[in-house]
Amino acid sequence: LRLDEIDAPLLKEFETYLFSSGVCANTVSFYLRVLRAIRNRAVRDNLVEPSPLLFSNVHTSIEKTRKRAVQENVILGLVALQLLSPALQLARDLFLFSYYARGMAFVDLAHLTRKNIVGDKIVYIRRKTGQELQIRLMPEMRKLIARYQYVSGPYLFPVLTGSRPDYIGYQSALRVQNKRLKKLGKMVGADLSTYIARHTWASVAAQKGIPEELISQGMGHESVKTTRIYMAFLDTSRVDRANEIVIHKKNCKSKPVCKAVL
Structure with a gap:
């Protein structure tokens, strides 16, 4: 398909196809914005004629991301589950x-190999950004790795097959993992997916008073703005206490409860 063959009706068809395939609105926007950026580059290189309104009738805005963290007790519930199914145990x-x-x-976790263990750390390159991250191996992590020492091949966990799995193989593994997490979620009363673990770590860290900058660094984000998307701030107790002060207290500064809030 040539760039000069892309017109408004074709873009609308593409948008309709994306929505009908089940992807979310922000994903549709992402694909269309990438396509728009490519065409704008072609315009700058005098390869196609400018068309300022070409993308005006398709979805290119960004909607606020729905918070996808769960509370810490869900994590503890998962740890306590007694699972008879090896498949569900692996997913957990x-x-x-x-x-x-x-x-x-999950994409980085699935591709972890024994070579990523360097001393007492896991050292890996984020596939999304190319950034190197180092994570000290906690006892809980070592226990999970040891559980799958029997795995043949280079990978730490039995997620991918073959020494060089293709994209289709990874997508299949991702679908299987999310399907299993749905089952696990029903056992602990939560909606689980591969994204939830990442969002929950950021949210729990924030609730425990860890600074945003440190959370951002830990997750490999280039901007704190990105990190804030992951934070759910599930604990509203301080806000509830503040509301109590507004309704029942006349002078906040002199009351001990106010000091707890502030």
């Missing part, structure tokens, strides 16, 4: 490892 272990590893993305 992968989810917990992601959480313990500062919210490691």
